[in-house]
Amino acid sequence: MSDLVIHNARVFCGVDEEVLDNGTVWVSNGLIKYAGSSTDVPEIDSGVERYDAEGKFVMPGMTESHVHLSYNNAHPQQLNNQPLPIAMLDAVDNARVLLGSGFTSAISFGSAQGLDIPLRDAINAGRVPGPRLAASDRDLGSTGSNADGASGGDMAKKIIADGPWAIRKAVRSLAKKRCDIVKIFLDGEAISAYAPPGVLTYSDEEVEAAVSEAHIRGMRIVSHSRSAESVKQAVRHGVDIIGHANYLDDEAVAMLEAERHRIFVGPGIAWEIALLDKGAQLGLPREDMERLGYQREIDETISSVKRLRESKVRVLIGGDYGLNITPHGTNAKDLEYFVDLFGMSDAEALLCATRDGGAAANTEGMVGTLEEGKYADLVVVDGDPTIDVRVLQDHDNIVGVMKNGVMHCGLMQSNPYVSPFSQ
């Protein structure tokens, strides 16, 4: 793998909010050799390939912290309905689109039919383009949990396990499949008839079994926890990344703050906003969704994230893209929510997407910032997201996405390979 020097760039290293007006990034053997001011670059051999960024913005690749590559841009109540061969093709497409949107890492929060593992392996082998994927498998939940469909659990899509030993067996089966992540449901969803937020769907013994077994096997565990009680249960038993955390009380905030060195929270608010805005087209009118509590949930999330920021708990972008109202590839919309709803500056939202997401995605600290020795995962952007994060939503502004030192361009074209024989 040869070296590449990107010069004449505006460089956002992602360590803090600073943007270097005249910056250089030197990539060597898939790693960052230098990222910083052009005036301090070590001497570059004359043979090294150079790319003149012409003043474009260079930033670390982003992390989608709560991805479902098995989602097929369908109605929220009709997800994962496609047969396995089609689902796999969709997932391959979704991975390419996510990378093309500037996301070089992703943390799976569950994949129906276990699509993630072969997909991760194919991405790592260079067979298909996609982000570095911390892969999970099917969701783990109890009977009558949000993982359990109204007609009973479809085991191709979920794992329903009750009792510590059944849960340990389920987690061991995920280790056998070589998962990186175990996704567990600790409470429910307002739209669910029998498992609303606030009803704990696992007991403490069951959560303890799931977390300890996952950790023994070298996997991390992520939870769906909307209520303060389920967040506390997750923190108490050592869950690594908490999804949603919409409703927090003083005790929950204090517990998260005490564990902020190791724990991450991803509000995953996009689909709820989209549900209220566009639900009418889906037969889910706003009045009905408000009656179920979704507006209140958004309001609570806004005040919860404010408290998490004050407590310096790391908050991650992303979550539940891949519905018809939140299609894959629109994931950068989350940064806009972080600015508009949570009151962050554009640069702060960008740090959530890069530095903090990277810390969650790769526990060895190899992604999320442009620093010497880290993986060369970066995005070349036409525009300045520290002034307006919305520039990241327009794929035309994503000039190139580098992962592991390899620059990908044209990923958003569904068929980027044109045979010379077809002309």
Ligand SMILES: [Zn+2]
């Ligand atoms: Zn999710």
